[in-house]
Amino acid sequence: MARDYAARCPVSPVRSTWLLAATVLLFARGIAAQKVRVEEELEAYPTESVELRCQFIDGGGRTKLTQVSWIWEPTDGQRDNIAVYHPMYGQSFPNTDFKDRVVFLHNSLENPSIRISNLRMSDAGRYTCEYATYPSGNEQGTTTLTMLAKPKNSAKVVTVQAGTKSVVVAQCEAADGKPAATIKWLASVGGNHSTSSTNGPDGTVTVRSEYRLVPTPTDNGREVTCIVNQRTQERPWDHAMKLSVEYPPSVSIEGYDNNWYVGRSDATLLCLANANPEPTTITWTAVSGPLPDTVVVDGNKLMVKKVDDAVNTTFICEVKNKHGSSKTQISTLVIEERRETTPGPSSGAVIGGILGVLAFIGIIIGTIFFIRKRQEDGEGPPKHKPPPPVKASSSTEMNLDDETTGALNGGAPPVLDDSAKYDNVNELTDHNLDPSNHEPPAANISRGESFVSPAMFV
Structure with a gap:
């Protein structure tokens, strides 16, 4: 029903202005009525000190101050007086937890600020500065103290x-x-x-x-x-x-190069173990029985002083740590003569060869591209304007007199077209070079003469 009334009777702009002015006025009167000035929030650390400021503001000077008290309200506890000041009876500290740690900074009712020393985390809470006044009664202001601690x-x-x-x-x-x-x-x-x-x-x-x-x-x-x-x-x-992850050992043997020839003195096998913690024992044995007399063991290293048929066997390496054991084996073959090994190309030579091949391929591709570009440029349209074509004339027209020719050219001297000249030259050249053409050139016949030969009488 209230909603329907509000919908039927909206608030006018004038009424809204009056409401806003009333709100501001009430807020200003509340500020003016706040006579105890304190800090709203403070932060502090354990073992440090903090000052809680309090001051009574009396504009007219008609308020009589009787006593001031500091009241502490812990986060999860009851209110308790920790400091009291009376102008006649002096200072009092009722709470034993604060007695030796709280002092008044000024011996005055108008400014009863205090300092708390050797702070504890449990000191966090609300601290209220409360005045007993006449004739208005009690006036107060509250400060919230937040205790911080570095972890x-x-x-x-x-x-x-x-x-x-x-x-x-x-x-x-x-x-x-x-x-x-x-x-x-x-x-x-x-x-x-x-x-x-x-x-x-x-x-x-x-x-x-x-x-x-x-x-x-x-x-x-x-x-x-x-x-x-x-x-x-x-x-x-x-x-x-x-x-730190611990695991039993995994074992591998390295050093055998398939070239243990009779009499060799530098043959060596290495037992490599991956384990955490480090292996406690490493044991070398042979499938054929005890290790040959020519074999010396030093930790994970098995060395053959002189290769002979006795080391033509299978060696076993076993490794242990606190999480277990593991072993592996390798068979060695003794040959009569030393096998010559051809060293393979070094990695530097291989890389250089690859780069050289790539450079050669690049040169070939560039050359092909250049040649094709030149060909495309040569097959394009001519860069100069060709002369206009001239109609080919018969031999009889070529025998016109100069005057006629000049008249045809508008009175100018006769002009011989270059293209026609070059075409006649080419025709003559082709005619002279053709071996099958042995006929004499035809005689010039003037206009009016017959092309029929006269009769021959016998």
Whole structure:
């Protein structure tokens, strides 16, 4: 019903202006009525000091101040007086927790500001400066004190064994911070993290984060970084760690070159193991039985002092660590004479050859392109304007007298066209060079003469 009335009776612009003016007036009167001036919010750290300022503003000077008190209201507790000042009876500090840590900065009712020293996290809360006045009664102003705490950051790796299940491989913690910190991870391995927080009795928060993955031998030594962000830190805190993944050994034997000839003295085999932690034992054995007398073992190295038929066998290398053991074997073949080996081309020569071939191909492609370009330019239209064509004339027209020819040319001297001249020359040349043409040239016949030969009488 109220909505229908508002729809039928909209507020006029004049009425809106009066409402706005009334609101501003009430707000101004509220400010004027606020006679106790304090700071609304303050921030501080443990073990430091903070000053809570308070001042009574009396424009008319008609208010009589009787007493001032500072009342502390903790975040989750009851109100309690911590400091009282009376102009006749002096100072009083009723709360024993603040008694040795609170002092009045000025021995005055008009400015009863206090200082709290050796702050604790539990000191956070609302502090009210309250006046007992006459005749208006009590006047007060409240300051909210927020306690901040820098977190104690730490991070560590967790040594794990390679397996098929997701486990915690790194941990990061931001302890006793306020406000609570946020933890992020930067990692080059595939994994995920979980975060939890715990509230302390003094209002601080401890945040813990764990990074998890399914560890494999290739993850050992990979790097993960914990990043902590918190309001009290000038910049994010970060700590890089290398994962520690333990796994049983994997073994390989190197050094055999298929050229163990009789009498050779520098034949050597190396037993290489990939393990974490490092192998505890490395054992060399032979399939044929005990190691030959010409064989010397030094850790992972098996050396043959002189190759003979006794080392024509299969050698076995076994490696152990606390997570297990692994072994591999290699068969060595003794030959009578040394096998000459031809060294292959070096990598530098191979690379140089490839570059040379590429350069040669580039030269060929460039040459072909240049030739085709020249051909296209030669087949294009002529760059000069050719002379106009001239109608070929008969031999009888060529025998016209100069006067007739001049008349035909408008009285100018006769002009012989160059193209016609060159065409006649070419015709004569072709006629003279043709060996099949042995007929004498035809005689010139003037106009009016007959082309029929006269009769011959016998």
